[in-house]
Amino acid sequence: MADFKILAKDSSFRNNILKALSDEYSRTILNFTIAEPKSVVDIVKECNVPMTTAYRRVNELKENKLLKVTGSIITDDGKKYFLYKSRLKAIYVVFGLESLDVQIVDNDDMGTSAYW
Template sequence: MDPMELLGTLGKKYSPDILRTAEEPASAQELSDELDIPVTTSYRRVEALNELGLLEDDEETSEFGEPGQSQTVYRRTVDEIVIRFDGTEMEIESIERETTTQPLSSVWDDLSRGIGGDD
């Protein structure tokens, strides 16, 4: 990830708000509505953040509207971005979101057992 490109994108109005809000999957239209920003700006910011790998298409929760039309939803891929300055060098570290591959029903079963279920 190019540090200058990252800083430039994060420095644009609404980019940090979009990243904060995209903790849960949302379309560019939904982000626009929730953050009260112009929809064209929302699409541009989402595209730039997606290209940097800070947002990802969440195909599992893509939404379908009118027949033949679908809305891509996006989700934040990082929980933290750390920028360090060391003399004339700049280092960027991103801490990715933890994801689980375990199905929700399995997680629920594990939790139920731990709370005094089947043990």
């Protein structure tokens, strides 16, 4: 069963979540990385996100603690790519009369990493 966490109204993490949800590319990246880690190259190819936008959004999401680096891969030609996974499995936003509540469910099946 999922453990819901209600975020404080003055929480910067809450504000970062709302900002990410308001951006189509950020929503796409978060959704695409829930189930398994993906590289920025995977995001570009499979989600049709422009390369510079993908790198910019991934960096923002990582800085705002919405994505985690879970590992890296090295291609045959020696290029190294980090793999990113969403820290959140679900986000619930409840908007009502004079209220805006944000509830989250952590992505618990992330395992452990030396990067976080």
